[in-house]
Amino acid sequence: MGKISKEEGFKTPQGYFEGLSEEIMSKLEKASFDLPESDGFKTPEGYFDSLSKEVLAKNPVAQTRVIRLKPYKKLLFAAASVAAAVVLIFGWQWQGNRSLEFGDIASGELLAYFEDYSTGLSSYEIAEVIPIEDLELNDILERNLDDENIVDYLETTIDDIDELNLDYDE
Amino acid sequence: MIAEETLVERLKQKDSKAFEVLIDLYKERLYWHIRRIVLNHDDTDDVLQNTFIKIFRSIDGFKGDSKLFSWIYRIGTNEALTFIKVKSKKLGLGMDEVQERMVNNLEADVYFEGDEIQLKLQKALATLPEKQKLVFTMKYFEDMKYDEISAILDTSVGGLKASYHLAVKKIESYLKDEK
Numbered sequence: 001m002g003k004i005s006k007e008e009g010f011k012t013p014q015g016y017f018e019g020l021s022e023e024i025m026s027k028l029e030k031a032s033f034d035l036p037e038s039d040g041f042k043t044p045e046g047y048f049d050s051l052s053k054e055v056l057a058k059n060p061v062a063q064t065r066v067i068r069l070k071p072y073k074k075l076l077f078a079a080a081s082v083a084a085a086v087v088l089i090f091g092w093q094w095q096g097n098r099s100l101e102f103g104d105i106a107s108g109e110l111l112a113y114f115e116d117y118s119t120g121l122s123s124y125e126i127a128e129v130i131p132i133e134d135l136e137l138n139d140i141l142e143r144n145l146d147d148e149n150i151v152d153y154l155e156t157t158i159d160d161i162d163e164l165n166l167d168y169d170e
Numbered sequence: 171m172i173a174e175e176t177l178v179e180r181l182k183q184k185d186s187k188a189f190e191v192l193i194d195l196y197k198e199r200l201y202w203h204i205r206r207i208v209l210n211h212d213d214t215d216d217v218l219q220n221t222f223i224k225i226f227r228s229i230d231g232f233k234g235d236s237k238l239f240s241w242i243y244r245i246g247t248n249e250a251l252t253f254i255k256v257k258s259k260k261l262g263l264g265m266d267e268v269q270e271r272m273v274n275n276l277e278a279d280v281y282f283e284g285d286e287i288q289l290k291l292q293k294a295l296a297t298l299p300e301k302q303k304l305v306f307t308m309k310y311f312e313d314m315k316y317d318e319i320s321a322i323l324d325t326s327v328g329g330l331k332a333s334y335h336l337a338v339k340k341i342e343s344y345l346k347d348e349k
Contacts, residue, residue: 035341036291039311040284041205047215048201052193055222056186 174238181229193222196239199312200246206307207250209272209292211281217253221246240321247322251300269296287345294344298337305330306337 172191180188200221205214224245232241258268273296276282276289284292295303304323308314309330316327323330 034287035310036285036288038288039206039291040282040288041202041209041211042281042283043201043211044281047211048197051197051201051218052190055193055219056190058219058223 175234178229178232178234178238181226189222189226192225196242197222200242203243203308203312204246204250206311207247207304208253209276209282210279213253217249218246221249224249236321240318243322244324247304272296290345290348291341293348294341297344298340301325302333302337302340305333306341309334 177188177191181192197218201214201218204217204221205211208214208217221242225242228245232238236244254265254268254272258265261268261271263271273289273292276284276292295306298306301323305319308319308322309316316330319325319330320327325333
């Protein structure tokens with residue numbers, strides 16, 4: 001037995017092992033079963049040729065300019081949106097004889113709901129439908145804001161504070 | 171070919187020629203990416219055009235932390251997914267039902283010329299969770315690398331590999347059962 005060579009006489013094509021790992025990995029990454037190479041979708045003829053013109057015809061460049069007509073309205077809407085969100089998330093007290101109160105729902109569940117079921121509405125759209133007449137800013141803030149703080153804030157963030165027509169005597 | 175930094179700079183200056191260059195550069199790749207999510211050509215066209223308009227309007231917010239390519243794809247993906255969510259809300263149906271309806275409409279779609287197996291594949295894809303479906307189509311049909319997908323979907327490469335593996339297994343099992 002000691003005289004028999006351990007050489008078996010088998011050989012491999014030149015360079016076989018060099019590309020083997022990559023080949024196996026690429027086969028693993030592609031599906032291990034027969035899948036179509038393409039997905040069967042097509043486009044109308046010449047669709048891509050006219051696309052640039054079509055998008056540019058909508059004049060997106062010009063629409064990027066935002067003209068601020070009444071900046072205080074923007075602030076009101078923003079405040080209303082914040083108010084709506086805070087009220088919705090942290091416990092609107094329902095009126096009437098409901099056995100289950102809104103406050104019983106964990107805020108985590110509410111957040112998950114809003115995440116899963118996007119309303120598709122912007123903050124401005126929400127602000128338009130939420131009644132805010134009876135709400136004051138200080139109703140929903142933990143710390144009361146003095147008029148002085150608000151004016152300071154506006155002075156630092158608004159380009160022309162005179163546009164707001166503030167009545168300082170109030 | 172224009173360098174990415176130059177293109178971004180010109181886009182931020184609202185140079186309409188640069189917008190045209192950007193559209194020509196990405197229109198086909200982005201179209202197919204969105205098409206594989208919303209399936210129908212007309213819806214894809216709407217989402218694609220909205221995506222480009224959104225890109226134009228938000229270009230000032232592009233800080234260069236990621237590649238322009240990833241940023242554009244992220245906007246396109248979000249627009250397409252939002253489109254389906256809004257559609258499901260309008261129809262009063264769950265996301266699964268909407269996906270099923272979208273796939274069933276393919277049979278009568280003049281811009282779908284897939285054979286039986288291609289249609290089955292779309293049906294199988296419709297059963298997958300959102301992330302798995304995205305990873306599978308981006309890897310399999312769009313030949314993207316994991317690190318590219320990772321930058322777009324903001325998910326680790328390891329997580330993406332796991333999602334792709336699961337997607338393949340589920341598609342395989344779906345196709346076997348449907349035989």
